[in-house]
Amino acid sequence: MESAQGRIWTRKKPEPEAGPLLLVEGLGKAWGARIGCADVGFDLYPGEVLGIVGESGSGKSTLLGCLAGHLPADAGRILYRGRDLRMMAEPERRHLARTEWAFVHQNPRDGLRMGVTAGANVGERLMAVGARHYGAIRATATDWLGRVEIDPARIDDRPRAFSGGMQQRLQIARNLVTGPRLVLMDEPTGGLDVSVQARLLDLLRELVREMGLAVIIVTHDLAVARLLADRLMVMKDGRVIEAGLTDQVLDDPQAAYTQLLVSSVLQV
Amino acid sequence: MSEGYSFAYLDAATKRMIRRALLKALAIPGYQVPFASREMPMPYGWGTGGVQVTAACLIPEDVLKVIDQGADDTTNAVSIRRFFERTAGVATTTHTQDATLIQTRHRIPEAALTEAQILVFQVPIPEPLRFLEPREAETRRMHALADYGLMHVKLYEDIARHGAIATSYAYPVLVEGRHVMDPSPIPKFDNPKLGDCPAIQLFGAGRECRIHALPPYTRVVSLDFEDHPFEATKAEAACDLCGAETSYLDEVITDDAGGRMFCCSDTDFCAGRRAAGHLGRLSEGAA
Numbered sequence: 215m216e217s218a219q220g221r222i223w224t225r226k227k228p229e230p231e232a233g234p235l236l237l238v239e240g241l242g243k244a245w246g247a248r249i250g251c252a253d254v255g256f257d258l259y260p261g262e263v264l265g266i267v268g269e270s271g272s273g274k275s276t277l278l279g280c281l282a283g284h285l286p287a288d289a290g291r292i293l294y295r296g297r298d299l300r301m302m303a304e305p306e307r308r309h310l311a312r313t314e315w316a317f318v319h320q321n322p323r324d325g326l327r328m329g330v331t332a333g334a335n336v337g338e339r340l341m342a343v344g345a346r347h348y349g350a351i352r353a354t355a356t357d358w359l360g361r362v363e364i365d366p367a368r369i370d371d372r373p374r375a376f377s378g379g380m381q382q383r384l385q386i387a388r389n390l391v392t393g394p395r396l397v398l399m400d401e402p403t404g405g406l407d408v409s410v411q412a413r414l415l416d417l418l419r420e421l422v423r424e425m426g427l428a429v430i431i432v433t434h435d436l437a438v439a440r441l442l443a444d445r446l447m448v449m450k451d452g453r454v455i456e457a458g459l460t461d462q463v464l465d466d467p468q469a470a471y472t473q474l475l476v477s478s479v480l481q482v
Numbered sequence: 483m484s485e486g487y488s489f490a491y492l493d494a495a496t497k498r499m500i501r502r503a504l505l506k507a508l509a510i511p512g513y514q515v516p517f518a519s520r521e522m523p524m525p526y527g528w529g530t531g532g533v534q535v536t537a538a539c540l541i542p543e544d545v546l547k548v549i550d551q552g553a554d555d556t557t558n559a560v561s562i563r564r565f566f567e568r569t570a571g572v573a574t575t576t577h578t579q580d581a582t583l584i585q586t587r588h589r590i591p592e593a594a595l596t597e598a599q600i601l602v603f604q605v606p607i608p609e610p611l612r613f614l615e616p617r618e619a620e621t622r623r624m625h626a627l628a629d630y631g632l633m634h635v636k637l638y639e640d641i642a643r644h645g646a647i648a649t650s651y652a653y654p655v656l657v658e659g660r661h662v663m664d665p666s667p668i669p670k671f672d673n674p675k676l677g678d679c680p681a682i683q684l685f686g687a688g689r690e691c692r693i694h695a696l697p698p699y700t701r702v703v704s705l706d707f708e709d710h711p712f713e714a715t716k717a718e719a720a721c722d723l724c725g726a727e728t729s730y731l732d733e734v735i736t737d738d739a740g741g742r743m744f745c746c747s748d749t750d751f752c753a754g755r756r757a758a759g760h761l762g763r764l765s766e767g768a769a
Contacts, residue, residue: 342631348707
């Protein structure tokens with residue numbers, strides 16, 4: 215593994231390739247007799263943002279967990295750049311998970327190491343893929359803190375000392391530092407107040423564009439979906455009931471449940 | 483030697499079980515082999531793992547040396563040495579060169595070891611990832627996948643907080659480029675002696691039921707960063723009794739007024755030098 219200064223993690227915006235980055239077919243996961251998610255299929259191209267919306271318990275997080283490899287799926291195929299993740303050996307999957315993928319948890323406490331400094335949090339993925347130059351790791355961490363609008367002077371503070379919004383931005387920096395292609399986000403703006411949410415969304419939009427990321431974002435907030443997602447998938451009871459372009463789904467919902475969901479949004 | 487005990491206290495079946503674990507550990511350097519650790523007539527934390535490994539390795543012709551932090555005359559060392567004098571009747575010594583089996587707590591002797599010797603370490607916590615990752619299932623998976631990035635997170639934290647790698651004992655090592663191992667709480671001064679050592683090195687953790695090992699001449703590398711390389715450190719002083727400048731030193735407070743002295747932690751090494759006429763700052767007859 216290359217460990218020369220600043221070599222491994224400088225992968226720039228990926229070259230557009232033919233074919234989808236992620237192709238999911240007939241994905242299913244059961245919790246005993248109950249359905250977690252069933253018969254889910256979609257594709258995702260580089261640079262595309264897919265939103266998954268639905269009420270609590272509709273299988274959004276189960277689906278995301280299966281995609282990320284946190285949960286073993288029961289049925290179907292998940293093809294990442296043409297390779298089936300369900301068939302992939304664990305070491306290879308782990309390597310992918312910390313180089314080409316990223317997972318942003320709803321609660322930053324799940325995605326961060328609360329006991330170590332912000333710099334170590336950002337540097338962890340670099341060290342996991344073989345970075346062994348302290349100065350280079352620190353420089354990259356400093357750079358990334360700046361990019362997610364955290365004062366680089368706080369590099370030696372623990373995440374505990376950060377506000378909720380800062381923790382979430384730190385989690386994003388920690389995930390994006392290796393220049394992933396695919397980012398999975400589980401309610402990234404949940405639990406943040408609206409002004410902090412707005413800044414975070416701005417930041418996400420910018421990073422997605424700048425790095426050419428493909429993103430799957432699970433949310434129950436339709437405004438977040440409207441702002442970030444190119445396409446939308448609506449889930450209910452573990453199944454996809456409607457899918458299409460975001461504006462199309464939100465402005466002209468076809469399924470009864472989607473109509474209910476769209477009309478339940480409070481207007482200010 | 484006491485009547486009524488098997489040779490070296492443990493029964494034959496137990497020794498067989500431990501020897502199997504030892505062979506497996508030697509076959510996979512740095513890998514922690516589980517074994518069915520027995521109750522020993524001493525409390526956990528007093529070297530029950532080391533004693534079981536020693537008991538499983540001892541033969542009547544062995545000459546045993548036991549050290550505790552380098553010293554032959556501290557409680558732990560004396561009681562374990564007496565234990566094997568009574569239960570195995572083997573000869574004992576304090577001279578490193580004369581011993582065929584050395585049980586040690588937290589030091590590697592200063593004198594170079596030979597192919598005829600076995601070094602047995604007492605290990606409190608064999609898992610180098612334990613304080614970074616509390617889940618046993620997860621640490622095993624990390625070892626299986628050689629997923630050791632976390633180890634460097636710890637070293638990164640050290641440098642970020644203290645300006646240098648402040649871990650001074652139980653310094654993690656990479657064995658044969660594969661397993662990260664905790665060398666038991668030896669000072670990092672001793673780390674370079676782990677690698678390419680002619681003697682067999684066995685590590686027994688009684689409470690944690692694990693044995694790991696380094697066969698002779700194993701490649702052992704202390705983890706570090708390119709711009710913060712590993713450094714074997716010791717107190718910046720010479721032994722006040724024998725004048726040695728290259729041995730690992732203990733600092734001893736001598737009065738309530740800030741008086742202190744340094745002396746070799748390896749008592750046999752120090753005594754040998756004094757017998758050969760070397761003098762330290764506080765030696766009788768020194769200037």
